[in-house]
Amino acid sequence: MAANNSDSIQEELGEGGVGVKHEAEEEAEGAPSSAAQATATTMLPRSSSRPQLDLSGAAIHGTLEDRNPTILLPNQSDDISHLALDIGGSLIKLVYFSRHAELSTEDKRKISTKRRLGMFNGGRRSYPILGGRLHFVKFETGKLNECLDFISSKQLLRGGVDSPSWRSGAQPDNIVIKATGGGAYKYADLFKERLGVSLEKEDEMDCLVSGANFLLKAIRHEAFTHMDGHKEYVQIDQNDLFPFLLVNVGSGVSIIKVDGHGKFQRVSGTNVGGGTYWGLGRLMTKCKSFDELLELSQRGDNSTIDMLVGDIYGGLDYSKIGLSASTIASSFGKTISENKELSDYRPEDISLSLLRMISYNIGQISYLNALRYGLKRIFFGGFFIRGHAYTMDTISFAVNFWSKGEAQAMFLRHEGFLGALGAFMSYEKHGLDDLRVHHLVERFPMGAPYVGGKIHGPPLGDLNAKISWMEKFVQKGTQIIAPVPMGVPATTGMGGFERPTSKGDILRSDASAALNVGVLHLVPTLDVFPLLEDPKTYEPNTIDLDQDEFKYWFKVLSDHLPDLVDKAVASEGGTDDAERRGDAFVHAFSAHLARLMEEPAAYGKFGLANLLELREECLREFQFVDAYISIKQRENEASLAVLPDLLMELDTMNEEARLLALIEGVLAANIFDWGSRACVELYHKGTIIEIYRMSRKKMQRPWRIDDFDMFKKRMLTDRKDQPYKRALLFVDNSGADVVLGMLPLARELLRHGTEVVLVANSLPALNDVTANELPEIIAEASKHCGILRKAAEAGGLLVDAMAGIQDDLKDAPESVPLMVVENGCGSPCIDFRQVSSELAAAAKDADLLILEGMGRALHTNLNARFKCDALKQLAEVSWFICTQLDEETCIRRMIRPMYQETSYHICDSLEQDN
Numbered sequence: 001m002a003a004n005n006s007d008s009i010q011e012e013l014g015e016g017g018v019g020v021k022h023e024a025e026e027e028a029e030g031a032p033s034s035a036a037q038a039t040a041t042t043m044l045p046r047s048s049s050r051p052q053l054d055l056s057g058a059a060i061h062g063t064l065e066d067r068n069p070t071i072l073l074p075n076q077s078d079d080i081s082h083l084a085l086d087i088g089g090s091l092i093k094l095v096y097f098s099r100h101a102e103l104s105t106e107d108k109r110k111i112s113t114k115r116r117l118g119m120f121n122g123g124r125r126s127y128p129i130l131g132g133r134l135h136f137v138k139f140e141t142g143k144l145n146e147c148l149d150f151i152s153s154k155q156l157l158r159g160g161v162d163s164p165s166w167r168s169g170a171q172p173d174n175i176v177i178k179a180t181g182g183g184a185y186k187y188a189d190l191f192k193e194r195l196g197v198s199l200e201k202e203d204e205m206d207c208l209v210s211g212a213n214f215l216l217k218a219i220r221h222e223a224f225t226h227m228d229g230h231k232e233y234v235q236i237d238q239n240d241l242f243p244f245l246l247v248n249v250g251s252g253v254s255i256i257k258v259d260g261h262g263k264f265q266r267v268s269g270t271n272v273g274g275g276t277y278w279g280l281g282r283l284m285t286k287c288k289s290f291d292e293l294l295e296l297s298q299r300g301d302n303s304t305i306d307m308l309v310g311d312i313y314g315g316l317d318y319s320k321i322g323l324s325a326s327t328i329a330s331s332f333g334k335t336i337s338e339n340k341e342l343s344d345y346r347p348e349d350i351s352l353s354l355l356r357m358i359s360y361n362i363g364q365i366s367y368l369n370a371l372r373y374g375l376k377r378i379f380f381g382g383f384f385i386r387g388h389a390y391t392m393d394t395i396s397f398a399v400n401f402w403s404k405g406e407a408q409a410m411f412l413r414h415e416g417f418l419g420a421l422g423a424f425m426s427y428e429k430h431g432l433d434d435l436r437v438h439h440l441v442e443r444f445p446m447g448a449p450y451v452g453g454k455i456h457g458p459p460l461g462d463l464n465a466k467i468s469w470m471e472k473f474v475q476k477g478t479q480i481i482a483p484v485p486m487g488v489p490a491t492t493g494m495g496g497f498e499r500p501t502s503k504g505d506i507l508r509s510d511a512s513a514a515l516n517v518g519v520l521h522l523v524p525t526l527d528v529f530p531l532l533e534d535p536k537t538y539e540p541n542t543i544d545l546d547q548d549e550f551k552y553w554f555k556v557l558s559d560h561l562p563d564l565v566d567k568a569v570a571s572e573g574g575t576d577d578a579e580r581r582g583d584a585f586v587h588a589f590s591a592h593l594a595r596l597m598e599e600p601a602a603y604g605k606f607g608l609a610n611l612l613e614l615r616e617e618c619l620r621e622f623q624f625v626d627a628y629i630s631i632k633q634r635e636n637e638a639s640l641a642v643l644p645d646l647l648m649e650l651d652t653m654n655e656e657a658r659l660l661a662l663i664e665g666v667l668a669a670n671i672f673d674w675g676s677r678a679c680v681e682l683y684h685k686g687t688i689i690e691i692y693r694m695s696r697k698k699m700q701r702p703w704r705i706d707d708f709d710m711f712k713k714r715m716l717t718d719r720k721d722q723p724y725k726r727a728l729l730f731v732d733n734s735g736a737d738v739v740l741g742m743l744p745l746a747r748e749l750l751r752h753g754t755e756v757v758l759v760a761n762s763l764p765a766l767n768d769v770t771a772n773e774l775p776e777i778i779a780e781a782s783k784h785c786g787i788l789r790k791a792a793e794a795g796g797l798l799v800d801a802m803a804g805i806q807d808d809l810k811d812a813p814e815s816v817p818l819m820v821v822e823n824g825c826g827s828p829c830i831d832f833r834q835v836s837s838e839l840a841a842a843a844k845d846a847d848l849l850i851l852e853g854m855g856r857a858l859h860t861n862l863n864a865r866f867k868c869d870a871l872k873q874l875a876e877v878s879w880f881i882c883t884q885l886d887e888e889t890c891i892r893r894m895i896r897p898m899y900q901e902t903s904y905h906i907c908d909s910l911e912q913d914n
């Protein structure tokens with residue numbers, strides 16, 4: 001216990017095509033499973049999959065009364081924009097927005113809690129932002145028909161299945177969609193003819209700039225540098241963003257000086273761009289697609305084609321001007337002196353030589369323009385780059401070399417979608433003006449992160465299609481089980497550009513059509529936790545998930561998979577359908593792991609918190625609603641049965657002994673963690689209660705870090721009457737953890753006049769108790785305890801759990817309330833930059849935080865500093881760190897080998913005693 005104080009899936013649709021990225025297919029349209037339906041009322045927008053279930057459910061079965069527009073759809077109107085296009089010479093980029101299903105799910109407890117927290121505003125719309133998801137999809141312009149089919153199959157012109165215009169039966173005839181790029185002119189008639197819609201043209205430069213500005217403002221890890229094969233995300237300071245140079249490399253290249261929102265000037269450009277590479281490449285190599293050409297370059301050797309300094313200087317460097325022998329003196333220069341035909345050269349070498357020539361040229365021209373305007377930062381976007389390591393390294397090298405390190409080349413994860421995003425932003429009512437970083441959660445559904453076997457087929461329409469695709473993928477694709485290790489970066493010579501350092505045998509997924517772009521979930525109900533001491537410097541992850549660290553977690557998570565999938569399948573009744581979904585889940589999650597193993601930065605800056613959440617999201621993607629449901633229920637029942645005895649025992653103690661016993665109890669009960677192998681092995685050795693008792697015996701002081709005396713003084717001496725006004729208890733697991741650990745502690749705080757807010761997960765994660773499950777548990781516990789009963793009544797919990805909403809609070813009994821709020825997460829960890837608005841509201845009056853568990857207090861938030869007292873507790877290491885914590889000592893002790901070791905240690909010693 002520690003404290004601080006303030007103190008797809010890319011499918012190739014046709015031969016060799018660039019294909020379409022089907023992360024858009026994330027919206028499962030299939031009917032929810034029975035378990036999914038049963039819990040549909042507990043769903044929240046944070047998850048990618050829950051709202052999907054709600055989405056179809058709402059349209060088909062839902063009623064408007066079930067919904068709560070106050071929270072989720074404040075700006076809803078019939079003319080909401082949801083689709084914008086950028087139709088370029090080579091590719092069509094689509095950005096579309098699908099709204100979240102509203103909370104048919106908004107349950108009465110939440111309304112009641114919100115009232116108490118002063119959040120209920122009588123139905124007025126309080127959130128300016130529309131909740132939903134922003135999808136990024138692209139098609140080859142040559143396959144325009146596929147794009148048109150996609151738009152109509154997804155009902156994008158109707159705003160999706162729950163669109164108001166659809167409900168009201170509006171026809172698409174008078175629908176106008178925003179479009180930019182030359183194709184907006186060229187194909188306007190075709191759109192009208194095929195879809196009956198008009199394209200409203202938006203200026204391309206305007207769109208590029210507003211798209212880039214949006215991304216740099218709204219997405220935390222959008223920009224990155226790429227040098228010598230190494231990718232590093234750059235945190236952009238909003239107050240120091242302008243001016244910058246934006247270089248958009250599409251078919252041609254535009255160079256734009258950006259001075260602010262809507263303030264820019266196209267200062268230059270070059271006609272030697274992506275179209276040049278593809279065009280020349282196609283003529284010279286007979287490649288059928290851009291990606292094929294790019295893939296070819298991976299195996300190329302440009303020295304057979306390019307004239308190097310050494311070729312001119314007889315193998316020597318031209319050191320006087322800083323050029324090494326291997327520096328390219330003249331691209332394609334070697335071919336003039338050789339009596340060879342085109343067919344005598346390897347297509348691989350031609351492709352690499354071309355790519356290098358064009359990338360380098362773009363880098364150099366960009367640098368010259370940056371120099372012209374005194375700009376230090378150059379952002380490169382456009383589909384030419386497509387996350388391709390060699391291209392980025394070449395551009396970076398040119399910028400770095402010519403500017404002597406003064407200017408920096410940066411790349412954007414959504415590089416290809418700047419124009420489409422800008423067109424989207426040009427709708428008057430897109431509702432995203434007030435968007436903040438904390439409103440966006442990026443998800444990587446199955447289709448987004450990787451490509452593999454050349455699977456052909458129709459767009460994925462529903463869950464079944466997704467699973468079938470996964471099955472086909474497993475048969476054909478090998479990449480997901482055979483990750484490609486990163487190449488060892490080589491050195492570049494003395495200022496000259498030599499061999500590319502970052503090219504492997506296989507074209508990385510990010511280098512092909514899929515990119516590393518997930519689906520952006522806009523969740524207007526997320527907020528920054530107001531008690532963070534310094535949100536700007538806050539980093540949730542305790543350790544960096546670098547390659548080594550990732551290897552460790554790869555094994556932990558892979559080892560856990562068989563057991564997890566067994567539970568998941570059982571939780572859905574063990575049917576054939578559940579088995580099939582289970583297999584698909586395993587393959588999909590393994591594919592994510594393999595992708596990350598290959599490149600830990602593939603999905604942006606990805607920490608352990610993201611990784612653990614990805615597993616939960618992946619389960620939800622295959623409609624596993626709550627894999628641990630029966631374990632949770634069994635443990636809750638067993639623990640509730642012994643609660644009365646525990647409370648009686650505690651009540652015989654004096655205050656001081658009781659406080660210690662309570663804290664020991666919290667530490668002891670936190671051993672019930674189904675995510676830890678050591679803990680799970682232990683569960684086979686005894687009953688829940690036996691293990692709890694043993695564990696309690698082990699929790700004798702002194703703890704590894706022990707600030708109990710400080711806490712005791714605060715509670716029992718310094719502030720005897722009301723030590724704290726409001727405590728937020730971040731609960732962790734189910735069963736003993738919450739019933740025998742946290743609830744008795746909550747009871748003690750209530751006794752001292754402290755309001756208690758139990759903060760629990762919004763969505764299931766392993767065996768973590770959720771906010772929706774808590775009222776019932778509390779109701780059960782209240783049968784044996786007057787303090788809990790009165791407080792729960794005052795907090796509106798009992799009435800909710802037993803009889804429905806308590807509408808009139810005037811009659812509520814005078815008592816310190818016990819409340820429940822959801823944290824906005826569906827993971828074992830918590831990122832305090834993105835919590836539910838309900839929790840943020842509850843935090844305003846809180847002066848004590850108690851965080852427990854590995855996920856919330858160790859993997860994340862070990863280093864977090866808050867504006868009030870905060871206890872962090874971990875059973876695995878029996879910690880109790882109170883106010884004046886020596887953070888440095890604590891952090892050094894808490895690195896990974898350490899907690900693994902302690903976790904085993906405590907389990908071993910419990911077993912020996914058994």
Ligand SMILES: CC(C)(COP(=O)(O)O)[C@@H](O)C(=O)NCCC(=O)O
Pocket residue numbers: 556612673674675676677678732733766828852853854855856859900903
């Ligand atoms: C997944 C978890 C973070 C959940 O822990 P909790 O927050 O419930 O304490 C934890 O079980 C964990 O880190 N497990 C993997 C390491 C291990 O096997 O011990």
Ligand SMILES: [Mn+2]
Pocket residue numbers: 673674732733766767768828853855
């Ligand atoms: Mn847990």
